[in-house]
Amino acid sequence: MLSRTADNLFWVARYTERAGNVARGLGVASRMAAISARLGDEVAEWRALLTASGGDGGFYRKYETPEAESCIHWLVFDPDNPSSILSCFEAARRNARAVRTALTVDMWEALNDSWNRLRQLSPEATEGENLPDFLGWVRERVTLFNGASHDTMLRNEPWRFVHLGTMLERADNTARLLDVKHALFAPEAEGAVDYVQWQAVLRSVSALRSYQWVYRERLSARRIAELMILRPELPRSLAACHAEVSDTLEAIAIEQGGRIGECHRIAGLLKAQLRYGRIDDIFEEGLHDYLTGMITRTAELGAAIDAFYIRH
Numbered sequence: 001m002l003s004r005t006a007d008n009l010f011w012v013a014r015y016t017e018r019a020g021n022v023a024r025g026l027g028v029a030s031r032m033a034a035i036s037a038r039l040g041d042e043v044a045e046w047r048a049l050l051t052a053s054g055g056d057g058g059f060y061r062k063y064e065t066p067e068a069e070s071c072i073h074w075l076v077f078d079p080d081n082p083s084s085i086l087s088c089f090e091a092a093r094r095n096a097r098a099v100r101t102a103l104t105v106d107m108w109e110a111l112n113d114s115w116n117r118l119r120q121l122s123p124e125a126t127e128g129e130n131l132p133d134f135l136g137w138v139r140e141r142v143t144l145f146n147g148a149s150h151d152t153m154l155r156n157e158p159w160r161f162v163h164l165g166t167m168l169e170r171a172d173n174t175a176r177l178l179d180v181k182h183a184l185f186a187p188e189a190e191g192a193v194d195y196v197q198w199q200a201v202l203r204s205v206s207a208l209r210s211y212q213w214v215y216r217e218r219l220s221a222r223r224i225a226e227l228m229i230l231r232p233e234l235p236r237s238l239a240a241c242h243a244e245v246s247d248t249l250e251a252i253a254i255e256q257g258g259r260i261g262e263c264h265r266i267a268g269l270l271k272a273q274l275r276y277g278r279i280d281d282i283f284e285e286g287l288h289d290y291l292t293g294m295i296t297r298t299a300e301l302g303a304a305i306d307a308f309y310i311r312h
Contacts, residue, residue, distance in 0.1 A: 005102055008102075009162050012103075015088045016088070018169055019088035021169070021170070023085060024139065025049050025053065026075055029048070031200065032045045032197065046071040049071065050075075052177050052179075052180045055075075072126050076134075086118055092111055092115075096111050104152040106148035107145060109148075110144045149166075163248050167245045168301065171238055172295065174228055175295045178291055181197065182291060184197050184198060185283075205234070214227060214231060226279040238294060243275070246267040246271040249305070261307075262304045263304035267301055270301065
């Protein structure tokens, strides 16, 4: 497969997954901001969301204060934000058009229909009580694309690069979500507000019910961190995502005659560290330092994949 095709497929998946992640984070932040407003700290929720999305630098160059209206516009419609939902769908569709014949009809229609609908939306679609419905629609469209990919693509190189992009983006998002809330996981964090915040963190990765299923006990900071970092049963955990990335890279290498590079080494190392890691060791190291390191290594892995398969 041409490296240009691999690049387009990889980024189709990353941008589509990113749109869904922004919608998830925005939904949780809007609910938590309403609670924090009663405590006089609404801005903190929006600030955390901007940091998690990786677009806080661009936001502050354009807006003064992270308030609901400006944050929602920045994260949904603003063309100056490359990670806004609109920008993500536009970039995903642009990459998809370049490799139209490598996608199935269902995948293309999921992206194209979403983009056409988004272009026609007015700002009122995200105002007040309309916001949850809009964000639910975005998540549904991303799920539709992912489902179409899973159900209709041949399990060959094009599918593997789509899957690779999805899993890498998902791993980065989970690490960022946990990192911006790392203060909630301090040993002394056991208050009622912290408990609500823990629920919000789990909802941001659709894992509140999964937590109860795995642990069958009340929420605790250590268990939540363990679930989102080390438990392979959770599809959005770091362990699950990086295992998929490593296995997919290995499958691509086999298809290409066993050729491997730095990206395979990094992916294998991350997979092993997460598979055999212990949550006690992570907390002893410091959750913030651990997650910052994981975000950095995930970015290094993405760059290594690009260098080995796309820019070589």
